[in-house]
Amino acid sequence: MLVDMMELALCLVPVLGLLAWRLALDQRAYAAGVVRADIHAGVRRVLGGDTFLAIDVRSPALWRRGRVRLSAPSGYESLIGAATPTVFDRLPAHYDVIIHCGGGS
Amino acid sequence: MTARLLAVVLPGQESTALDGLPALVATARAEHARLRLACFRPLPPARVDRHDRVIADIDREMDRIARSLVERFTAAARAFDDVAVECVVRFGRPAREIRLETEAFAPTLVACFEQRRGPSVTIRLRGVLDSWRIARRDRRWVAT
Numbered sequence: 001m002l003v004d005m006m007e008l009a010l011c012l013v014p015v016l017g018l019l020a021w022r023l024a025l026d027q028r029a030y031a032a033g034v035v036r037a038d039i040h041a042g043v044r045r046v047l048g049g050d051t052f053l054a055i056d057v058r059s060p061a062l063w064r065r066g067r068v069r070l071s072a073p074s075g076y077e078s079l080i081g082a083a084t085p086t087v088f089d090r091l092p093a094h095y096d097v098i099i100h101c102g103g104g105s
Numbered sequence: 106m107t108a109r110l111l112a113v114v115l116p117g118q119e120s121t122a123l124d125g126l127p128a129l130v131a132t133a134r135a136e137h138a139r140l141r142l143a144c145f146r147p148l149p150p151a152r153v154d155r156h157d158r159v160i161a162d163i164d165r166e167m168d169r170i171a172r173s174l175v176e177r178f179t180a181a182a183r184a185f186d187d188v189a190v191e192c193v194v195r196f197g198r199p200a201r202e203i204r205l206e207t208e209a210f211a212p213t214l215v216a217c218f219e220q221r222r223g224p225s226v227t228i229r230l231r232g233v234l235d236s237w238r239i240a241r242r243d244r245r246w247v248a249t
Contacts, residue, residue, distance in 0.1 A: 077127040078131050080128050080131055098229050099228040101127070102125070102224055
């Protein structure tokens, strides 16, 4: 009986582990989406609509901080500057702002 | 109180910093901040000739390197006359010198450059209250 229970538990552990991992990933993606939506709305309001500025958010994990990545093509760095105060106003704790510029970005 | 933006330029990141200067200046302009480019270099060895006679001692070498870096960054910063940009050069172990520079300048934001891949430049900005970890990896200094 005990052996059967152990076998069942051993079979279930990988499945439950994968489900828990997927759940954690989904929650992180959801949190990143919420942060991105908030920042994107603020930046759009400041810049008066959609621009060449791209915003990408990665939520924090146990081993790294979250990232708000602002990308602009070469020559459009002023967009980053105009958006930065809004981004910092809405930036949650444990997030870095990453500026990616130059080249095609 | 005026905001202060400290850009950390680790050894070998000078050209990356020059390419990323417009984005940094734009950020400083939006934040109404003073921008300080702090270049960190290891202590240079004395320059010797082929007979091992000292041509320039460490102090002269530090002075030469500091002057050349300040001239390079000041020339690049001349294009942005609406933002106060200053450049300082510090010699020694980057981790220790960055801590000293942070205490001296008391920045509200610290910017570090990431290792360059391709023509684009990546700058990471973080509030100064959060600590940067400066470490040596693969023979180069990185900030994480």
